[in-house]
Amino acid sequence: MTQTAPPSPAPNAPAPTARRAGRSRFGGILRLRELPVAFALIVLVVVTYAANPLFLSPQGTKDLLLNSTIMIILAVGQAIVIITRNVDLSVGSILGLVAFGTGSLFATFPGIPIPVVFLIGLAFGMLLGAINGLLVTIAKVPALVITLGTLYIYRGLSNAWAGGTQYFADDRPEAFGNLSVDTFLGFPVITLLALAVVVIVAVVMAGTRGGRDLYAIGSDPDAAKLFGIPVGRRVFTAFAVNGLLAGLAGVLYASRFNSVGATTGNGLELDVVAAAVVGGVAIFGGSGSVVGAALGAVLLTTITSALAAMRVDKFWQQAIVGVLILAAIIIDRVASLRTARRLRISEARDV
Amino acid sequence: MRDDTPGLESPPPPVLSLSGAVKTFGPVVALADGTVEIRPGEIHALVGENGAGKSTLVKILAGLYHPDAGEFEVEGRPVSFRTVADSKAVGISVIYQEPTLFPDLTVAENIFIGRQPRGRLGLISRNEMRAQADRLFERLGVPIDPDRIAEGLSIADQQIIEIAKAISLDAKVLIMDEPTAALSGVEVDRLFAVARNLRDRGAGILFISHRFDEIFALTDRITVMRDGRYIATHDTAAVSAPEIVREMVGRDIAQLFPKEPAEIGEVVLEVAGLTRAGVFADIDFEVRAGEIVALAGLVGAGRTEVARAVFGIDAYDRGSVRLLGAQVRARNPQAAIDAGMGFVPEDRRKQGLVMDLSVTRNVSLTLRNTLARFGLINGARERREAAEWSQRLQVKTGSPDYAVSTLSGGNQQKVVLAKWLATEPKFLIVDEPTRGIDVGTKSEVHRLLSDLAGRGIAILMISSELPEVLGMADRVLVMHEGRITARLDRADATPEAVMHAATASMEHSA
Numbered sequence: 020m021t022q023t024a025p026p027s028p029a030p031n032a033p034a035p036t037a038r039r040a041g042r043s044r045f046g047g048i049l050r051l052r053e054l055p056v057a058f059a060l061i062v063l064v065v066v067t068y069a070a071n072p073l074f075l076s077p078q079g080t081k082d083l084l085l086n087s088t089i090m091i092i093l094a095v096g097q098a099i100v101i102i103t104r105n106v107d108l109s110v111g112s113i114l115g116l117v118a119f120g121t122g123s124l125f126a127t128f129p130g131i132p133i134p135v136v137f138l139i140g141l142a143f144g145m146l147l148g149a150i151n152g153l154l155v156t157i158a159k160v161p162a163l164v165i166t167l168g169t170l171y172i173y174r175g176l177s178n179a180w181a182g183g184t185q186y187f188a189d190d191r192p193e194a195f196g197n198l199s200v201d202t203f204l205g206f207p208v209i210t211l212l213a214l215a216v217v218v219i220v221a222v223v224m225a226g227t228r229g230g231r232d233l234y235a236i237g238s239d240p241d242a243a244k245l246f247g248i249p250v251g252r253r254v255f256t257a258f259a260v261n262g263l264l265a266g267l268a269g270v271l272y273a274s275r276f277n278s279v280g281a282t283t284g285n286g287l288e289l290d291v292v293a294a295a296v297v298g299g300v301a302i303f304g305g306s307g308s309v310v311g312a313a314l315g316a317v318l319l320t321t322i323t324s325a326l327a328a329m330r331v332d333k334f335w336q337q338a339i340v341g342v343l344i345l346a347a348i349i350i351d352r353v354a355s356l357r358t359a360r361r362l363r364i365s366e367a368r369d370v
Numbered sequence: 371m372r373d374d375t376p377g378l379e380s381p382p383p384p385v386l387s388l389s390g391a392v393k394t395f396g397p398v399v400a401l402a403d404g405t406v407e408i409r410p411g412e413i414h415a416l417v418g419e420n421g422a423g424k425s426t427l428v429k430i431l432a433g434l435y436h437p438d439a440g441e442f443e444v445e446g447r448p449v450s451f452r453t454v455a456d457s458k459a460v461g462i463s464v465i466y467q468e469p470t471l472f473p474d475l476t477v478a479e480n481i482f483i484g485r486q487p488r489g490r491l492g493l494i495s496r497n498e499m500r501a502q503a504d505r506l507f508e509r510l511g512v513p514i515d516p517d518r519i520a521e522g523l524s525i526a527d528q529q530i531i532e533i534a535k536a537i538s539l540d541a542k543v544l545i546m547d548e549p550t551a552a553l554s555g556v557e558v559d560r561l562f563a564v565a566r567n568l569r570d571r572g573a574g575i576l577f578i579s580h581r582f583d584e585i586f587a588l589t590d591r592i593t594v595m596r597d598g599r600y601i602a603t604h605d606t607a608a609v610s611a612p613e614i615v616r617e618m619v620g621r622d623i624a625q626l627f628p629k630e631p632a633e634i635g636e637v638v639l640e641v642a643g644l645t646r647a648g649v650f651a652d653i654d655f656e657v658r659a660g661e662i663v664a665l666a667g668l669v670g671a672g673r674t675e676v677a678r679a680v681f682g683i684d685a686y687d688r689g690s691v692r693l694l695g696a697q698v699r700a701r702n703p704q705a706a707i708d709a710g711m712g713f714v715p716e717d718r719r720k721q722g723l724v725m726d727l728s729v730t731r732n733v734s735l736t737l738r739n740t741l742a743r744f745g746l747i748n749g750a751r752e753r754r755e756a757a758e759w760s761q762r763l764q765v766k767t768g769s770p771d772y773a774v775s776t777l778s779g780g781n782q783q784k785v786v787l788a789k790w791l792a793t794e795p796k797f798l799i800v801d802e803p804t805r806g807i808d809v810g811t812k813s814e815v816h817r818l819l820s821d822l823a824g825r826g827i828a829i830l831m832i833s834s835e836l837p838e839v840l841g842m843a844d845r846v847l848v849m850h851e852g853r854i855t856a857r858l859d860r861a862d863a864t865p866e867a868v869m870h871a872a873t874a875s876m877e878h879s880a
Contacts, residue, residue, distance in 0.1 A: 225494075226493035228483075231483060232483070232484060234475060235475060235484075237474070238472035238473055239470065242471065242472060245434070245464075245466075245470050246470075247453060247454035248484055249455075305474035355521075
């Protein structure tokens with residue numbers, strides 16, 4: 020063991036080929052995380068279309084997209100938080116508060132400009148998200164517990180605020196409601212908004228240092244601290260951005276749906292977490308993408324429509340969502356085990 | 371960088387110097403006098419027994435701990451780190467014993483996290499990052515694919531990645547905390563070549579290791595610590611290993627681990643032909659009443675795996691385990707306990723104790739069947755039993771109701787021992803019984819083991835510490851790559867004989 024033999028020079032010749040092989044293999048893994056859900060979505064649409072061609076009629080397609088929009092935005096926000104190995108269960112309540120607030124703004128200040136309403140809604144959502152972030156980073160209690168608490172607190176606030184009051188579409192300016200009706204190049208305006216959100220967040224998550232830090236934190240929080248990554252600040256930001264997106268979803272909810280009241284958004288949080296997980300975001304953080312989460316959101320809402328189009332009993336819908344979640348987790352597990360094995364074997368060959 | 375003209379005799383000014391650093395945690399003094407001085411272009415060894423304060427000192431240098439007192443200078447300027455980032459900013463890089471990479475991120479990203487090269491629009495340029503990583507690995511002479519995820523990399527490769535990171539940071543000081551503990555011979559050579567290369571480029575390296583051969587082969591100076599205090603610094607060339615050992619332990623090794631002679635009785639444990647494909651093969655040995663048999667060898671030789679199979683935690687493919695002549699059922703720890711076996715695992719925090727439970731609860735864990743009536747545990751009896759055993763082993767705790775996590779390492783180990791002794795075992799496996807225990811308590815644990823043997827318990831002791839093996843064992847079995855390569859009686863068990871069998875193959879050690 021103590022021979023002072025000169026270090027063997029690295030075998031330079033085989034390295035480049037081994038490296039190239041490694042690169043394409045890794046590309047495969049990268050794509051793999053979003054692939055199953057995209058594949059499932061295509062199969063679902065094709066099968067449903069074959070059974071009921073009306074499913075993809077212009078109106079059917081538009082409904083499909085509109086129904087997905089709010090879920091996409093929520094899932095993207097949730098993915099940011101889950102990637103840091105946290106979770107935000109209060110998003111349904113945040114959406115509810117902001118949606119009711121939007122209705123209340125239009126009712127109280129009839130002439131209020133729509134962009135101002137958006138800004139106020141976003142800021143309100145971000146404030147609620149920031150409270151979550153502050154509690155999680157300062158109290159050092161698992162986010163699951165903190166946001167379970169704020170889920171009830173925010174819902175309680177909206178009960179106290181709204182009481183029995185409901186605002187209906189008539190209370191809001193027509194232009195605001197039209198956001199969910201008008202189309203641009205065949206896409207509803209609010210869906211385009213959601214797509215823009217997906218693209219922006221995806222670029223930030225993949226292409227900025229702050230975004231990569233979020234992955235690092237979720238991958239190993241202790242190592243992140245050893246690296247000098249500002250863990251608290253980053254996690255706080257993730258919650259604040261998630262709150263902001265939930266606020267956006269809240270405003271859009273008020274545009275899309277007829278009535279907003281104290282129970283708006285009740286129970287949405289689990290659908291949102293399900294969408295992210297089905298979309299390949301690892302529940303223990305560190306991997307997955309917002310694009311996958313968005314696909315997961317589309318898949319889950321499409322299933323609901325597809326089952327209706329195929330006249331399947333509503334009762335089965337939830338069970339099918341459950342099966343999908345389990346399938347997503349199993350696929351993820353199998354894939355990561357296979358990756359690990361492949362990497363081990365390729366390493367053994369290197370030696 | 372002023373007056374950069376060191377005279378021939380006078381050494382260059384230190385790049386880092388820490389003197390008289392103190393760190394306490396409540397009443398526990400982890401570091402009483404942390405002093406070390408690293409010059410540019412030197413490899414400086416930091417040695418000391420477990421608990422000597424080395425890791426506390428490293429954490430201060432790394433910015434993880436803030437010292438309560440002491441002077442800390444980098445390049446002649448006083449520094450005070452509040453975070454790890456502060457330490458990095460002045461050019462200190464630390465490679466921990468177990469590298470801390472992000473398993474989900476790529477190798478390149480692990481190197482550059484937080485300072486990835488940026489291209490258009492201020493976004494991360496993956497091509498540039500990959501190219502820089504490739505250049506680093508080329509310079510290190512190690513082909514690692516920068517695009518693979520870090521999960522599943524060998525420890526050696528993970529350390530190379532940590533070193534690549536340190537180089538890319540232009541580290542002035544590189545701290546390596548027991549980097550060779552999990553490496554094979556070739557990997558150690560590779561690591562040393564890299565370390566020498568860095569030294570020749572002017573970096574100061576602090577090298578922490580327990581292996582004297584490595585320290586003498588690699589380092590320029592040695593600083594010795596004991597019981598949280600600075601003892602001395604020597605030029606490596608001007609000092610010998612026994613001198614260093616004396617300073618580390620403060621006494622001669624020969625007197626460190628006394629096993630009192632005990633009456634050797636009947637065969638208690640008999641293991642024949644035990645084989646688990648790919649892990650260990652043809653393991654034959656016996657342990658007699660009153661005897662301590664040591665299972666020596668390098669980390670990864672398969673010692674713990676054999677112990678786990680004997681105790682029924684893991685399955686084995688062939689062979690048999692007999693206790694007092696009766697076959698012990700495979701893969702059934704409860705059967706092993708019922709037959710009279712006990713197992714004190716290597717990692718007591720994770721496997722030996724329930725850290726959040728009280729001392730009483732931990733001691734009584736193995737007794738819950740005998741203490742229970744109609745499925746309910748008799749609390750008063752539980753306390754009595756636990757108190758009795760804690761007392762016999764002299765567990766130092768404020769109250770038996772305190773969580774074991776509040777105890778020191780040595781006292782925790784006594785609780786684990788108490789837990790097993792309460793079952794009155796005939797055969798006890800102890801895996802690394804004194805790992806992470808301070809010197810004073812260490813000898814208490816040894817006295818305890820010796821005492822148990824004296825009462826007729828047969829003991830199988832796994833230990834990586836050679837002095838412990840030589841001092842405690844009546845017989846030494848040495849394992850290498852899953853096989854027993856030497857069986858030595860106490861008289862024949864010299865450090866050379868054991869190390870030879872632990873590292874050499876079968877042919878050499880017949």
